[in-house]
Amino acid sequence: MEQYIKDFDKVLKKQRALETNDPLDRLIAIVNKAKEDIRADPSAANTSLAVLGKSFKSVSNTISEEQKELQSSVTKYSKALDKKFTADAMAAINPHAFDNKEQILRKTIALHYIRQGNFEVGDMFAKAKMFDIVAALKNNDLGPALEWATRHRNELEKRSSTLEYKLHRQRYLQLVESQQTNEAIAYAKQIGYFGTRHKREVQRLMGCLMFIGRIHKSPYADLFAPNASDDIQHMFTRDYCSLIGLSQESPLYVSLTVGTQAMPTMIKMATIMKAKRTEWSQQSELPVEINLTDDTKFHSIFACPVSKEQATEENPPMMMTCGHVICKESLQKLCRGINSHRFKCPYCPQESMASQAKNVYF
Amino acid sequence: MNKLNHDQLLSLEHPFVKIPVEKFRSSLRTSQKHIEKEIGNLTDKISEISKKSVQGSMEPSQVEAALEAIVNRLSTLKRKLKDIRADEVLYSQRTKVRLQHLQDFATIQTLDSDEYARWSRVRLNRIVIDYMLRDGFRGPAALLAKSEHIEDFVDIELFAQSAKVEEALERQSCAECLQWCKENNSNLKKIKSTLEFSLREQEFIELARERRSQEAIAYAKKHLTPWQETHMKEISHVMGLLAFPPETKCHPYKRLYDKSRWNDLIAQFRSNNFALQFFTPEPLLNVTLQAGLSSLKTPMCYQPEHRNANCPVCDPETLGALAMDLPLSHHFNSSIVCRISGQIMNEDNLPMALPNGYVYSYNALTEMASLNDGKVTCPRTGAVFNLTDVKKVFIS
Numbered sequence: 001m002e003q004y005i006k007d008f009d010k011v012l013k014k015q016r017a018l019e020t021n022d023p024l025d026r027l028i029a030i031v032n033k034a035k036e037d038i039r040a041d042p043s044a045a046n047t048s049l050a051v052l053g054k055s056f057k058s059v060s061n062t063i064s065e066e067q068k069e070l071q072s073s074v075t076k077y078s079k080a081l082d083k084k085f086t087a088d089a090m091a092a093i094n095p096h097a098f099d100n101k102e103q104i105l106r107k108t109i110a111l112h113y114i115r116q117g118n119f120e121v122g123d124m125f126a127k128a129k130m131f132d133i134v135a136a137l138k139n140n141d142l143g144p145a146l147e148w149a150t151r152h153r154n155e156l157e158k159r160s161s162t163l164e165y166k167l168h169r170q171r172y173l174q175l176v177e178s179q180q181t182n183e184a185i186a187y188a189k190q191i192g193y194f195g196t197r198h199k200r201e202v203q204r205l206m207g208c209l210m211f212i213g214r215i216h217k218s219p220y221a222d223l224f225a226p227n228a229s230d231d232i233q234h235m236f237t238r239d240y241c242s243l244i245g246l247s248q249e250s251p252l253y254v255s256l257t258v259g260t261q262a263m264p265t266m267i268k269m270a271t272i273m274k275a276k277r278t279e280w281s282q283q284s285e286l287p288v289e290i291n292l293t294d295d296t297k298f299h300s301i302f303a304c305p306v307s308k309e310q311a312t313e314e315n316p317p318m319m320m321t322c323g324h325v326i327c328k329e330s331l332q333k334l335c336r337g338i339n340s341h342r343f344k345c346p347y348c349p350q351e352s353m354a355s356q357a358k359n360v361y362f
Numbered sequence: 363m364n365k366l367n368h369d370q371l372l373s374l375e376h377p378f379v380k381i382p383v384e385k386f387r388s389s390l391r392t393s394q395k396h397i398e399k400e401i402g403n404l405t406d407k408i409s410e411i412s413k414k415s416v417q418g419s420m421e422p423s424q425v426e427a428a429l430e431a432i433v434n435r436l437s438t439l440k441r442k443l444k445d446i447r448a449d450e451v452l453y454s455q456r457t458k459v460r461l462q463h464l465q466d467f468a469t470i471q472t473l474d475s476d477e478y479a480r481w482s483r484v485r486l487n488r489i490v491i492d493y494m495l496r497d498g499f500r501g502p503a504a505l506l507a508k509s510e511h512i513e514d515f516v517d518i519e520l521f522a523q524s525a526k527v528e529e530a531l532e533r534q535s536c537a538e539c540l541q542w543c544k545e546n547n548s549n550l551k552k553i554k555s556t557l558e559f560s561l562r563e564q565e566f567i568e569l570a571r572e573r574r575s576q577e578a579i580a581y582a583k584k585h586l587t588p589w590q591e592t593h594m595k596e597i598s599h600v601m602g603l604l605a606f607p608p609e610t611k612c613h614p615y616k617r618l619y620d621k622s623r624w625n626d627l628i629a630q631f632r633s634n635n636f637a638l639q640f641f642t643p644e645p646l647l648n649v650t651l652q653a654g655l656s657s658l659k660t661p662m663c664y665q666p667e668h669r670n671a672n673c674p675v676c677d678p679e680t681l682g683a684l685a686m687d688l689p690l691s692h693h694f695n696s697s698i699v700c701r702i703s704g705q706i707m708n709e710d711n712l713p714m715a716l717p718n719g720y721v722y723s724y725n726a727l728t729e730m731a732s733l734n735d736g737k738v739t740c741p742r743t744g745a746v747f748n749l750t751d752v753k754k755v756f757i758s
Contacts, residue, residue, distance in 0.1 A: 001372065001468045005461045015454055019447065024440045027401070028433055035429040042422035049412040049425065056408055060401045067397060071390045078383045085376035090642055093649040097687045102497075105647075108680040109490055118509060231476055234483070251674035251681050256489065256647070257482045259654025261473070264370035266653045281652070286692045290657040293364060293473050294706045298673030299662040300698045305758035308694050312661075319715060324756045347758050360755065361720045361742070362698050362713075 004084060011077055014070045023063040030055050091274070092266040094281030112252040115237060130240050137233045142171050145236050155243055163239045165194045166232055169205060173223055176208045176215060184209065254296060262290045300362035306330035306346060318357040322350040331357055364473045372464060378488075379460050380640045381517055386453035393446045400439045404432055459514040484512060491516045493647040496632075500525065517639075524635050531628045534568070536561045539631055546638055555634050559589050560627060563600050567618055570603040578604060655685035667742075672704065696757050702726035702741060713755040716740050716747050721755055 034052035038045045098105060117134035133144045149156060149164040156163055168190045175184040188206060195202050204220060211218035242248040269288050270280045280286070302311040304327035311317045311327050319325045324347045326334075335341040335354040342351050411428050414420035420428070463484075470477045487510045494503040500521060507513045523542075530538035543550060543558045550557065562585045569578035586597050599614055606615040617623075636643055655675055662668035663675040663682060674681040698707040700723035707713040712724045720740050730738045731749035739746050 001368075001461075001465050005458075005465055008458060008461055012454055012458060015450065019451070022440070024397075024436055024443070028436045028440075031429055031433050031436065035426055035433070038422050038426055038429070045422040045425055046412070046416050049408070049415055052429075053408050053412050057405060060405060063401070064394075064398060067390070067394050071387065071394060074383065074387045074390060078380065078387055081376065081380050081383060085373050085379065087370070087373035087376070089374055089376075089646060089649050090644060092653060093644050094652060094688070095644060097652055098648055098684060101684055104680055104683050105651075106497075108684070109493075111680065112490075113506070118506070227480060231480065234479070247672045247674070249672070251677060252490075252651075253483065253486055254672075255654035255658065255674045255681055256486050256650050257654070258657050259650035259652070260371065260374070260482065260485060262653040262657045263374055263650060264367070266656075281688065283689045285690045286656055289692050289694050292657065292697075295474070296658065297697050297699055297706060298658070298670040298676070299660045299668060300696075300701075301660065301693045302696045302698065302757070303693050305696075310693055319719070319753075319755055322756070323715075323754050324758065347756065358715075359719050360715050362701075 004080070007077060007080070011070070011073050014073060018066055018070060023059070023066060026059050027056065027063070030059060087264060087267050088271075089263065089267065092263065092270040092280070094279065097281055108252050112250045115241065115250055117233075117237070130237065133240070134233060134237060137229065137236060140174070140229060142167050142174075142232075145232075146171065148240075149236075152243060156239060159239070159242060161235075161239050162198075163232075163235050165191075165198060166235060168194070169201075170228060170232055172205060173208070173228075176212060177224060179212050181209070181212050184212075258290075258292065258296050261293075265290055302327075302362055304330050306334075317360050317362070319360045320345050320350075320357050321352040322348050324348060325360060366470060366473055366478065368468050368470075372467065375464060377640055377642055377646075378515075379457060379464070381520075382453045382456040382460065384640050385520075386450060386457060389446055389449040389453060393443050393450070396439065396442060396446070400435065404435060407432060456514050463515065484510070484515070487512055488515050489646045489650060491518075492641075493645045495521045496645050498525070498528075520639060524632070527631060527635075528628055531624060531631065534624055536565050536627075539627070542631075542635075549638050550634060553634065553637050556593070557627075557630050557634050559593055559596070560630055562586055562589070563596065564623060564627060566600050567603060567623070570600070571608045571619060573607075575604050651681075651684065652688055655681060656688045657691050659685050659688060659690050661690060670699075670704075698757060700726050702730070707757075713757060714752040715755045716745070717751050717753075718743060718745050718747075727752060 030052060034048050037048040041048075115130075117131050117138070133148060136142075136144045146164070146167045149167055153164060168187075172184060172187050172191055175187055191202055191205060204223070208215060208218070208220045208223065211220060215221065216224060238248045247254075265288060266280070269286070273280050273287075302317045302325070303309065304311065304315075304317070306326050307330050309315065309327060309329075315327050315329050317325045318328050318331050320331075322345050324345050326346070331354050334343045334346070339355040340353055342353055344351050407428075411420065411425055415422075415425050467481055470481060472478065487506060491503045491507055491512075494500075494506070495516075495518060500518065503516070504518050507516050507518060527538045527542050530536075540558065540561055543555075543561070566578055566581055566586060569575075569581055582597070582601065586600070590597060600618060603615055603618060606612055608619045610616055610619070633643055635641075642649075658673065659675045663673060663685075664678075669676045675685045676682060698713050698721065699705070700707055700711070700713075702722050703726040705711055705723055705725065707721075707723045713721050714724050714727055715721050716738070718740060720742055722738075722740075727738050727749060736749050737746055738749055738752070
């Protein structure tokens with residue numbers, strides 16, 4: 001990536017050179033000069049014109065060359081991009097999967113922006129408390145959010161949320177930034193409550209006090225990232241939704257983030273399948289496993305460690321007496337179809353009978 | 363697992379940088395054309411003046427005036443170029459900003475960092491705006507770009523011209539689209555577009571519909587014959603319309619008279635326009651969403667008793683409906699989610715089976731027991747057990 005930026009900077013340099021030293025000015029200057037020469041000495045008009053003809057040609061040639069050079073460097077650059085960004089996203093599309101579902105998709109998008117408090121983009125649906133707090137956060141007013149977070153401290157801690165801490169931290173940093181030293185010191189007490197959980201960072205926060213007035217040039221400048229307030233806003237809506245039983249993240253956001261991570265694999269798979277003249281989107285199940293991060297696993301999936309098949313209602317997970325779980329069909333194979341036959345668990349030395357195994361529900 | 367594969371994800375960003383670079387390039391080409399044409403003319407002019415002056419048919423004062431005229435023309439050219447140069451700067455700067463954005467991405471370490479979440483949110487807004495623009499919602503797209511401060515990451519103005527052409531086609535007028543074809547002639551040839559022919563066909567069809575046969579024949583002579591080498595079959599089909607009235611039920615004339623052909627023209631124009639400007643033929647939102655929904659989709663998503671409020675596919679009103687025709691995800695490995703806490707069960711938070719076979723996480727059960735005198739209630743069956751009766755489950 002860095003190389004691509006460097007290469008483009010070279011192009012930009014050429015462009016700037018062409019701009020600051022406009023070649024047309026050079027042309028205008030030589031024509032004007034010829035004109036003045038002729039006015040000063042009309043008898044030498046022919047010589048002046050001959051000189052003009054020559055230099056006009058040579059200057060216009062350089063102009064043309066400079067312009068062409070810039071253009072060809074852009075063309076070259078554009079071609080180089082094709083080598084870096086090679087994935088053909090469209091390989092993985094099923095153009096008909098969303099047919100006649102445009103309204104649903106639009107609704108999903110609208111809901112996504114509504115929960116972010118961006119009403120103008122979505123539709124005004126319901127104006128709940130959450131949106132007032134978000135509006136205040138947008139104005140850098142942390143008060144209502146802090147009040148809410150403090151009231152819900154226990155529930156938030158249960159979800160191991162750091163929202164309250166982050167809000168206090170932000171308030172404190174606001175005071176430091178606006179050089180209200182005494183207020184900042186007084187406010188530090190609020191942060192003390194989180195001292196054990198965020199020890200290192202609390203130390204850094206206090207360290208800021210040494211640099212009041214030139215904080216942006218201090219070793220603590222990173223605490224004042226311009227995006228911090230966006231992050232807090234996002235964190236607040238996530239926790240708020242979670243507490244009132246809405247999905248924590250916007251479903252559109254989750255789907256697209258998972259989709260972005262899955263795309264490279266999907267493209268590869270779709271390309272392979274196309275070569276075999278089948279469409280991935282026509283299958284009832286994906287032929288590959290897409291790894292999900294823990295926060296995007298929403299359902300228990302049990303894949304039998306013996307057969308590698310996913311459990312179904314007909315082939316449910318069974319726990320043997322030792323606590324190991326395998327699918328019913330694998331169990332039947334291990335005991336050779338005889339429920340009273342003793343067999344060894346494939347994962348530990350313990351022996352048991354199929355009749356002792358128990359259906360489990362995840 | 364939480365590591366980012368930068369190269370793979372970056373490889374998806376082709377249109378993001380290609381679009382502004384190509385606009386930059388085409389602006390350069392336009393200024394180049396202007397320069398070459400005008401300077402070529404002026405070079406000729408100077409040699410003409412020179413010749414006349416040598417022959418004596420032009421006085422030095424006249425020469426002076428003629429040179430003054432040349433200076434004026436150069437100044438006009440300079441003004442004209444200024445506007446194009448402004449475009450060049452706009453698009454080169456836009457490219458630079460986008461490259462920087464991708465560079466920022468390359469420094470993000472893990473999938474669970476704040477930076478990655480922030481980058482994902484920007485990417486979401488980018489592809490939603492792209493979707494809105496294609497869908498004809500330029501207003502909300504502009505609003506969103508502005509409120510998220512990502513004007514440089516989206517190409518709203520590129521849709522202004524194409525909107526005009528599409529509106530004209532909706533009014534059943536080909537003129538604007540034909541003009542567009544003329545302006546982009548060489549590029550359309552490169553992608554082997556047949557848009558112009560389709561438009562010519564349509565104009566002919568409209569003449570035939572009104573039974574203006576003489577005019578239709580004249581039109582065909584002028585505008586259809588140039589295509590005879592490649593499109594003879596289509597030409598003979600439309601010519602056949604002269605013999606059939608618009609009410610005909612006869613194939614293929616009925617289909618040719620069908621007004622829905624205008625919609626096909628719009629679709630054809632769109633796909634050509636996207637190809638020329640290096641937009642993807644289908645919205646990135648659709649393909650990304652399909653990949654995401656398929657990865658998340660499980661049979662449980664459509665069973666009310668297994669519904670999880672956090673799972674996008676579980677909402678039958680929105681994304682669940684969109685995911686309906688997509689394949690289910692596939693798993694070789696187990697991942698067990700606690701139905702009480704939503705947490706993943708693993709070595710740190712073991713799965714525990716109640717005597718009735720229902721499995722929950724260790725953390726959730728011990729917490730429940732600590733509040734209820736050592737008793738736990740199975741939330742799915744209502745059965746009550748002692749914590750001492752639960753059993754460790756081993757998932758390999």
